[in-house]
Amino acid sequence: MKQLRASQVYIIMMFVTALANSTMFTTYAIYYVTELGLTPFQLVLIGTVLELAVLVFEGITGVVADTYSRRMSVIIGMLVMGIGFVLEGSVIWIVEWSTLLPVFIWMLIAQLFFGIGATFVSGAETAWIVDEIGEDKVGTLFMRSQRLALFAALIGIGLSVGFSTLAPNLPYIIGGMFYVGLGIFLLVYMKETNFAPQQKEAHVSPLQAMADTWMSGIKVVRRQPLLIMLIVVTIFIGAASEGYDRLRETFLINEIGFPQHIPFSMAVWFGILSAVSTILGLVAVRVMEQKLDMSDKRAVTAAMLLLFAARIGALISIALSTSFVWAMIGLLLISVIGILSHPVYNTWLNMNMESKTRATVLSMVSQADAFGQTAGGPVIGWVGSRFSLRASFILAGVFIMPVLVVLRRFISSNPRE
Template sequence: MTRHKGTALLYLSQSFASQLFFWMVFTVNLLYYVQVVEMNALQLVLVGTVLEITVLICEIPTGLIADYKGRKFSIVLGYSLIGLGFFIEGLFPTFTTILIAQVIWGIGYTCISGALQAWITDEVGLNKVDKVFINSTKYENVGNLFGILLGIVIGYISVQVSILIGAIGFLFLALYLWRNMTETRVINEKKKDSLSFIENIKSMLSSVFSSFKANIILRYVLLIACIVGIYSEGFDRLWISHIADIIEGTLSEKHMIFVVGGVQFVTSIFTIIVFQFLNRMSEKIQFKSLYKGLRLSYFILILALICFAFSTNLIGLICFFIIIQVIREVTSTFENIWFNQLITDSSKRATFFSVKGQVDAIGQIGGGPVAGLISQYTSIKIGLAASALLLSPVLFIYQKLLKTRD
């Protein structure tokens, strides 16, 4: 029990620290792209597309490595690469070097994607991990608050310095986890067999894909991940430019950091409040109730996305942005809990999550350029509205899920 609590606390501490450093970067990086590097709408989306292509290529290989070599190894390597990528991004403010940085930190992201969920599930047990995931979202959002505040303060002086400090933070986080993480799971139980590394990997991958083929619910999870990826890339890359267009002339570029950071700060506070309430619901999650809740959440999300796209005043934009981001946190967390419960073979858990991440990347690669091109040749608000419409098929999927048996 004590060991489980210590492991959960380590997981929650990395949730806090990783989001602290992420948001020191993310609070300012789009402003960095727009104001310092002077990217246009299409370039902004292309940066995201390069990142998602990297995720697409590396997600499954790094997931297999995490299951075969060890989750601790994969997580430490991942945070090291994320730190290196952000350091290059902050040090060299050119479009080309930023594309290179996306490749490096994208590989790092795929190393931790799935490996973190698989590690904590094996360490504390499937019956206890749901509450850890929900608490993790709260810790992440507290990290967001501090990261946003630091990003605003440091970014007001220099957006580059904020990115560089966040990058160095990730390198220290990797060192901290290397020294303190334990992994009690038997790493690669198949090592005692005569199978080669390649044969083990092939066997593991074949087993995972067979599971998806045999289980229609798992296939629905992948389809939802793809649709979410299709809509999300356009929104994530264009929302700041949309706000900048609406308030153009009323604020200087220097003061945009307060708007961008402030709205993200308030969003994190609301998210913490919402998850404090949802934490009470984590003991026993019934799939039918989960499907109904997620379907309603996505319906509200689509409406909020459309309203955000066509709002013409700052207050309206901020309100709809908060609704959008809080709902995204809710849907992401509970879909991960749902997916985790569907995985029956713990030894391949990281690979399952990597397949899901790869499908999400495919969606982002397809949807991002579409939103970028629409925005480039019409307007950003039309591009954002198109992203909202691309999300709508997810409502029909949850309707079909309600007709399936648990």
């Protein structure tokens, strides 16, 4: 059996997850809003349950990755998420067979699978690849994998529109199957050669060993001001993102509407939006690869500052939009900013972490994101339901503003040599 290099396995992992996510999430609003009839507040509550699962389980699963195996953690996570997505797509059939639980409760159960599975993967996959290829090469790999993942997303957009036309729940079924297939693939091809499980005394229980790893991660964070700053930044980013991510499609469907003179279905419009944003993202990532030195900590931080400032502007623009074209431009801008931010943010996180506790610290950062989304998401959702979705987008922009202050101070305290 042909062996694959760690970088190849990582790229395949990112490609398939991007394909699965694009297949599911391009047209998910049609399934959620028009088929299942979920309200804006219910949409945000679904996201809140997801983030609560992350908040509770992230620390446990991150420690499992550092104490026992990053490979094992990633594989478990892929399989659990796959099961959750298949369940989510099957909800509409389940409630037809049995009225024991309402649709909303089944969706919450599916989100628990999603959240728990995501915590097994979160941090572990990054810690694994950094250890396998080294910190000096990982920034370039993140950019390359992001570019290839965008190509996968384009394929997934077509699949999503096609399957959604057949049945609104099919994209979730297919996406879940992609995740299960990826878990099986990783079971065969993913190797772990540069990670040694933390040694523990013979009398130390597994729970005590994980607790020791967790405490080591806390000590790493406490003695590095940058990591404390990362966690603070992530809380505000999470608070801003949850409401917008859950409500943007509802905003288009209920408040802006689609052009009536163009005979496209809702699925096609969402496909066009996703395809255009992905193509623009490909161009933007290519330009950033050429212009940004991903090994320069100060340059990476400055890039993050610019990206988040642009995100605030785009959120305010969407809130003020009065036409479909105006709203589409704002949505496309935020999407491209998100595409660029992912590899930059991941590189920034990994520049100041020790290998032995990398997955644990990354899990702490993910918990900070989950805490921000759990605390901020319902507030933004309530504002959207009580006042308007436009007000919720403005509030999301306000939540990001403290991030700019923190990043600006970091740049000022680290002058260019």
